Amino acid sequence: MQSLHDLSLFEDEQLDNENNSGDQSDTSSLIPQVGRDISINCLLRCSRSDYGFIASLNQSFRSIIRSGELYKLRRQMGIIEHWVYFSCNLLEWEAFDPIRLRWMHLPRMTSNECFMWSDKESLAVGTELLVFGKEIMSHVIYKYSIATNSWSLGSEMNEPRCLFASASLGEIAIVAGGCGPQGNILSSVEVYNSDTGIWVTLPNMIKARKMCSGAFIDGKFCVIGGIGPGNPNLLTCGEVYDLETKTWREIPDIFPAVSNGGGGFDSSSTSKAPPLLAVVKNELYAVCHLEKELRKYDKEWNLWVPVGLLPERAASMNGWGLAFRACGDKLIVIGGPRSSGGGVIEVNSWIPDEGPPKWTLLASKHMGSFVYNCAVMGC
Structure with a gap:
């Protein structure tokens, strides 16, 4: 990085000399000594934790970082870094790099009181990080771009909704079900492309459902759990969407059983959070919050197998306030003990293997210990 900085200073000095002599300079080469192509090749292999520093070197580097071109090239080359984005305070978001163990505070969201x-x-x-909410008269989507480090209004869905299932795969994301503006439970599905900013309607699910969860597994989009129209009980079936055939297939009894604390199983109550799901190495995991237990899905037998316990200090309220995500080859749990003094957030990780979970505390930070929203971005 110091060598890159020195080269940039040398480039700026050359430009000053050329400008003083009245010549026009082409700054598109980035590092003149190696040329534009090799310069970009070097930047692609830098950690995106360093992109902010690189963008501050001069206008040429700032332009290439803010254009988003590097991220598209990284995707083509299979260079991916996974960061965790989460919110423990209204309109405030934190980003965490689990490799370099760095924190980044995002700019505060600008919105009205209703949102x-x-x-x-x-x-x-x-x-992009998309945050879905509601303003006074309509639903709205705010979009944070890592290229520009700024928030803006995102493209509206064809059918606005909340409490839906969602998952992303590269530059696309699928949202399914949820509640419409009138409180009606939806079966409609849409796919979003972050390269174009366009929402496209997909075939409806077999069942309408809200408060469900989604995941990509085996290259297909899977929706699990939720609540159907006119019935407070949780749906135990799931559905899988094949992106190639554009068809849905129902999977009966896939919802992970949740103990009611009395030896039986509870499938009722709208107060429970949607299923906490994560996929690592194409294997599906779920959290049973009452037992603070981690389970793994057996695809062949359609069963959930207990794996072990969650981190000891990770607390939730009926599953709310606890984040459980896949982050590359790791499972990430974000949460903390309840405290009247504001609480502490802890980020724990485990790379799944044959044994029970051995959670590693990656970082902790003083902030509200209730996680409102969480997403993982890989780019």
Whole structure:
């Protein structure tokens, strides 16, 4: 990085000399000594933790970082870094790099009071973090770009919704079900492309459902759990969407059983959070919050197998306030003990293997210990 900085200073000095002599200079080469192509090749292999520093070197580097071109090239080359984005305070977001163990505070979201206090969903797709909520008269989507480090209004869905299932795969994300503006439970599905900013309607699910969860597994989009129209009980079936055939297939009894604390199993109550799901190495995991237990899905037998316990200090309220995500080859749990003094957030990780979970505490930070929203961005 110091060598890159020295070269940049040398380039600026050359430009000053040329400008003083009245010549026009082409700054598109980035590092003149090696040329533009090799310069970009070097930048692609830098950690995106360093991109902010690189963008501050001069206008040429700032332009290439803010254009988003590097992220598209990284995707083509299979260079991916996974960062965790989460919110423990209204309109405030933190980013965490689990490799370099670095924190980054995002700019505060600009919105009205209605959006601030409304229920919100979030997902990360491509180089964008999307936050879904409601303003006074309509649903709205705010979009954070890592290229520009700024918030803006995102493209509206064809059918606005909340409490939906979602998952992302590269530059696309799929949202399914949820509640419409009139409180009706939806079966409709849409796909979003972050490269184009366009929402496209997909075939409806077999069942309408809200408060469900989504995941990509085996290259297919899977929706699990939720609540159907006119019935307070949780749906135990799931559905899988094949992106190639554009068809849905129902999977009966896939919802992970949740103990009611009395030896039986509870499938009722709308107060419970949607299923906490994560996929690592194409294997599906779920959290049973009452037992603070981690389970793994057996695809062949359609069964959930207990794996072990969650981190000891990770607390939740009926599953709310606890984040459980896949982050590359790791499972990440974000949460903390309840405290009247504001609480502490802890980020724990485990790379799944044949044994029970051995959680590693990656970082902790003083902030609200209730996680409102969480998403993982890989780019």
